Amino acid sequence: MAGPAKAPSQIRLLLVEDVGQVTRYIRGVLNAQTAVKLLDVVPDGAAVIDQVREQQPDVLVVDALLTGRMNGLQVAESVRRAGIDLPIIVLTVPQKPVVVGSGMGLARVLEMPFSGYEFMNMLQQVTAEHRASSPESLSRVIAFHGAKGGLGTTTVSYNVAVAMARTRRVRVLLFDGNLQYADQRSLLQVPQETRSIVDLPTDKLTQAEISETIFTDQNGLDILFGPPRIEDAEMITVRDMEKLLSILRRMYNVLIIDTPRAVNEVSLAYFDAADVILQVATGEVAALYQTALMNATFQAIGFGPDKVRVLLNRFDAQGMLDDKAIRQYLGRPVDFHVGNDFKLVVEANNRGQSMLAAQQNSKVSQHINELARALTEALPAPPPRPVLA
Ligand SMILES: Nc1ncnc2c1ncn2[C@@H]1O[C@H](COP(=O)(O)OP(=O)(O)OP(=O)(O)O)[C@@H](O)[C@H]1O
Ligand SMILES: [Mg+2]
16 A cells, blocks of 8 residues: 555554443453553443544444443444444344444454453453555545446546545545546636646655645545646656656545546556546446456556446436346446436536536436545445456
């Protein structure tokens, strides 16, 4: 993973427990060390949400057998419902087993009695796993590619980037990777003088210079635009590009690249840098045909189905092929779907606006939000190998 490695920091623990004996035992275990800091002991389950918000723990340990208004499982559930993303360890006794993953996203169950060693180990494990999977520690490059013109690559990549930026949980950069046509410039209708990749020095490039070249749109999304003129594309070499991508990767959690249709040295640099290549397709024969063609090229390069994913745009538009036919043309299943809303999307595009800003609750905006969430989480398992039709 890119970026400076974080020093392993102290784990801040909040304990939800009303049995003095258990509290004393845990205090005793923690007394002997400094890796874990016990912030507080909360005996009342109903007070937990407020305490979590106030004390910002890294991990919550909850006794399932808590008495009072809420038992431990209800506490865990209320934390999830409040949208608090925190690993939870549930303490219980062997006579009252607790099932992990019963919709509460419980991280782990620890049965009493446990040793100090077991307790410390579990704390370290759940917090490490949680840190690794949290969006803030992500470093992911996502290249959007349309194997045919006009499939929605620019529209979907822009709106997904906006969706990520609006959560304020990840630092996301949209990279306008079509160096000749700079599609994001025309989508956002920026003035000719808006700075672009050609304003960056090719020698000794620094983060500060990149930051000065980056445009922030009305949604708080950072964008590095392509050049204002078609012939400017020639000024950018593959080496410059590789360097730029590696610096950008350190500056942002997610890099979204709107790549050109043509395959060339620069676009290969995008695909190489990418953790995920999202092939944008529609349910039309010509689009699927070209998508399958490009998919075969990706496979020939060595990019397998874990890296190359298919997004079906406008999937519910009239006249599109059905799922079975689409799968046959592609030789693989579709991973993501975005619906069709020509009026919303064209009007938003014509205003140089995100469809999310225009209509946050529309069906297609929700698809975009779901896609953004999926792309910032652990990706779902890749589809099975191609089936012979
Ligand atoms: N989900 C959608 N619903 C309705 N219309 C859409 C949707 N996605 C894209 N469009 C429309 O499709 C057209 C093409 O979109 P866009 O320019 O994003 O495609 P592209 O693949 O980037 O094209 P190019 O080949 O020029 O790079 C636009 O008119 C856009 O408004
Ligand atoms: Mg485009």
